[in-house]
Amino acid sequence: MNQPMLFVPEFALLAGVLLLFACTALGASQRTTWLVSTLSALAVVVACLWGLGLDGEPFFPGIYRVDAFSQLFKLGVAVALALCVLISQQSASMRSLSRVDAHFFFFMSALGMMMLASATELLTLYIALELSAYGLYILAALHRHERIGGESAAKYILFGAAASAVSLYGISMIFGAAHSTYVAAVASSPMSPMLLFGIVLTLAGLLFKLAAFPVHAWAPDAYQGAPHEGAAFLGSASKVAAVAVLLRVLSLAGADAEQLQTMLLVISVASMTLGNLAAMVQKDFKRLLGFSAVAHAGYLLIGLAVLSPLGAASAIFYVLTYVPIILCAFIVVSAVSKHGRNPAIADLAGLYKRSPLLALVLLVAMFGLAGIPPTPGLAGKWFLFSAAIDAGFLWLVLVAAVNATVSLYYYLRVVKEAYLTPPEGYEDIRLSPAFTMASVFAMLLVFFTGFYPGPVFQLAKEAAIALGL
Amino acid sequence: MNIAFTLPFAVIVIGAFLAVTRSNILHAVFGLAISLVGVAGAFLALGSPFTAVMEVLIYVGGIAVTMIFAVMLSSVSSPAERGGFLRKSLAALVAGLFLAGGSLIIVNADFGAGNHLSTDAWSIQAVGRDLLDRFNLAFESLSLVLLLAIVGAIVIVRREPVLPADQDDAPEEEAA
Amino acid sequence: MTLEAYLLLALLLFSMGLYAVLARHNLIAILIGVELMLNAANINFLAFNYFLHLDPAMAQIIVLFVIGLAAAEAAIALAIILKLYRKHQSIDVDAMRELRG
């Protein structure tokens, strides 16, 4: 395979970036930009599908790896991007002036995330991390209700900047201890206190992206304060990229880093417990999703913490199937929202009467998050739990199962609101074709992976093998 | 004591001290600038004149000046640092613990036989070559980052026009 | 001078930045703290490179990039802070407590 071809998904994305930059610069209308953006995103998805089988190193050796692992994650990012772009035709929750420009940030950030999946050198990785994060910071600042939006964006970027500074300090320690920034070289260098010190500090910045305890506090705020489409992107694509980069860095530590594993397990348990408990008392639907994202970071960390190929494969499967599920939830948020306001859970009342399709999308989303069949949520948990038991962490599974029980409570509260409460005082919702398309597409993805998890899990296993854990 | 180390050391610490403690935000920014000049000195002492120049140009010339602009735009008089003894002491505690723990790691670290002053002359040519060779991708991405930041900053601070009472676009406030 | 001296200097700078992040009321002052932390990492990179003579160009390039990233980050953060000021008429971190619970 010649070198430029390895880069096809990124090139497609870059072309989209340039087109959208042109749209921004030339002052194209909102509708034109949306069309350009949607078509480009589709092209990216196609490019990523085409690129699934690629393998190679397109640059100087050791900097950037294109393999089954990276390509699968790129596909996940691309799908999330396409769905987010598709539902941002109106973007009522965004400041009216920014609705054209937002697409540019989506694409930029997605480019950073794709690079994160492939980067095998810490500097490249750090730059990709920042590229993806800056796009999200900007997106988070565009909510039309500026009071909440500004506060959440300021908290997000300052917390993020501090976390990435800690991370960079950690990378400098790794550089000093391992005499290199190449992941391969670091992985083969002998463990020293300083190296572990560096790895843990680096993890702080990466766990920040995943919204795991204790660096989770930005998530509910950012979910609540970002415009709906931005929050959707934040909740889906960013999670995918975070898992990719975490797996990459954890493979540094090797399988025998017992204390590191202990730390990750503690973080996992704390994340899921805190996220689920706090989600229970939320009234704002997006904030609830924010806390639920913290809980899901906890579940994902089970797969990462066991540091085994099976664990990695289950985490990959979980996060990939999580994308359409969480996007279903955000489609509902976006469609229910009136004048771009954040919907409270009470605003979902009688959704079943107001828009049956939307109610079904919500049902699918909540069942998926709760892990109820026929969504892939159950298969994902099954894989994660079996990996944990294989590694001998029965207690962890116990905690996670109790947590899943607790989480059902608030997911079902949402379903109950939509199906059992009468829609008094709320008018019917008319879905635009774009929303209908996005809903159907997202639900198809959920049902497909729910009924046939086999193919995706197979891909996840290949990815885990390519990672070489 | 080596003057090449102590001078930057003193400048950095004094500058940082100002930056961290001055309640007038303008003074704090000046403190940051002083500290960064010291960091540039340290870079020089570490044999890298190129980065030292960049540090002064970009950081002191760019970032610090931008901050001053921001301060000017937001308010001339910064918010008073009220009380907050508890917050300060807690912050000092966390920072102090980090300092103590980090030094423990550093002092105990073993850097092997290669730990001595380097005499290699660092050429700007090598930097330039590597930028276009090994770090080509990072270099390109950095340009994207800068583009993103410029566009983003403009988009964020752009003022929203107050539209006529259009049903959908009327700016609404969240209930107080 | 030894490598350890430079590393300790960087650590001190980092801790001071950390203190600023945790203790200051003013959002810009918090940002200043972050900049100090980033510079501490930069000193680390160059010091390691200089004393362990690892790679003639790598550390310099890293430092260069970090400076660039810091500039971009500062630009975005300042823009957000400015916007916040317009809405709240304040850039005190204590004014940002609407999102909680």
Add this chain to the structure above:
Amino acid sequence: MSHSTLGLICLLAPLTAFFTALVGFRNNHRAAMATVLLSGLASALCALLLLAQHSPQPELVTRSWIHAGGVDIYFGLLLDGKTLIMGAVVAVITLCIQTYSLNYMATDPGRGRFFAFLALFEWAMLCFVYSPSLMQTFVFWELVGLASFFLIGFWYSKPSAVAAAKKAFIMTRIGDVGLFIGLILLFQSTHTLDILRLNATHFETTRIELITLLLFVGIVGKSAQFPLHTWLPDAMEGPTPVSALLHSATMVAAGVFLFARFHNLFMQAELTLTIVLCIATFTAVLSSTMAMVAKDMKRVLAYSSISQLGFMLMGLGAGSLFAGYFHLVTHAVFKALLFLCAGAYIHHYETNDIIAIGRAGGRKLRIVTAGLVIGGAALAGLPPLAGFFSKELIIGSLGHGHPRIFVIGALLASFMTAYYTFRMIFLVTRPNADSEASPDQEAPDHEADDHHAEGSLLPTHAPIVLLTLGAIGLGFLGDSIARLLGQSAHHPALAEMAPAIGVACFGVLLAWLDFGRSAAAQNGFVSRMPAVRRLFEQGWYLDALYKKLFVGLAQAIAGLLFGLENRGFDGGADGIASGTRAAGRTAAKAQTGRLQLYIGTSILLFAAAALYIGLGASR
């Protein structure tokens, strides 16, 4: 038609009906009801045909779902004796109840949705019963619980209904955690999900004790055994047809069926069996005492369900698959019958109170009263009705090689069952306005306000008649059921049966003395001991205890974690729910809104971890 076609129709009809009724006929109740009824008919026919064509060898109709880690996970049908019987029972009883609901729910504004959920319930239960793999078993076990949540909470405008639905869901989920871990452990030890192969596995280690114990935790939750039984009486808040479905062939039967499904595994675990026997016997006695004083007709039946489930588990735990299974089947029939009768009274007289129903002239509903008497007699275990045979077998199986205490417990529960059943019957059929008994003013209101459509009575009476016939005749089918299960039917000798018949007759006699004869005070012997009555009425204070326990625990933990004062617990909701929510509120308080606190905590924790790990590595 081939078996696979029949099976697929049987499973897919309710699912199709669910979606059609829910999405397609949102505003057309008539069409929704017709669709569901047709699907119920199709399922019942297919299930009966499958039963009629059974082959001696188990048959698998499956489709592979996913291949992971060397294990094939598939979905489909397993056709053997156990599933065929249970499937037919589920499908037929569901059909009866759907027919019955035509009248019962005739004027309810949400009847289309109600029928849709009935279809969902049936689908989940059938898929659970016919499941060939662990995965499918668990998936549909959960869905059964979910569907019951929707049905119990169907009258969402009643806060008590919502609370009951929540309670049912939470209580059963507690058990499900155990079940889930048990299933995973089972999978880990055997590396197969295939139920047939699992049942053929022989375990060498004591791990089987742990696994079966965990499975039993799930069963305790689902089949409402002590200490997780408190949800079942409250589940009465749903419409009566739902109670009928829930208590007979679905929801609670799922637990017992699971036990029967894994009977071979349980037989390998001595310790678990003993625990099962203890809990089942205790539950049977405990809940019978509560039934003796309840005045709400549905509540009496609910307590009796709990105790009969205890009986089934006693039979299974004593090692007799046939006895327990047979009782599961007969109980499904007569309990459905009793609930439908109760529903007819409640519907007609608009009260749940037995005494009030009797005074209002309950016996004038002749067909219903006949059903109540026959169903009650079957429940009491009077020969030659269905309940007699199966209960006899259970007591017989307990007699072989088990401590005396279990037999005594069973006889005691059997006596109380006869007593409270006939107490109910006599109060309804022989009302006595001069007696000491008074209708309970605080008894819960009758169900919905305005479902009074006196259309054709056929949909009400036909299922009652059909089930009455079942309650009379099913007892004689024991031999064929035993053959289907591959067991030999054990016919106890008359001498063995004597004690059981004796206590049952004694119970009836006592009920006659207390309630039946014309001069009776209609104030049972229990009621004459106020302290005992209070104890029984309050369900041995277990609900209050749980609430105190869980709320207290949550408060203690919350207080310990954050040192905050606790306030604002919801008084009404279930203790566990409000306890967890309190913990939730405390957890949400940790999100203080202070940015620097977030950053500080994070850095402190990460630095601590980094130091611990870094310095730990140097040692």
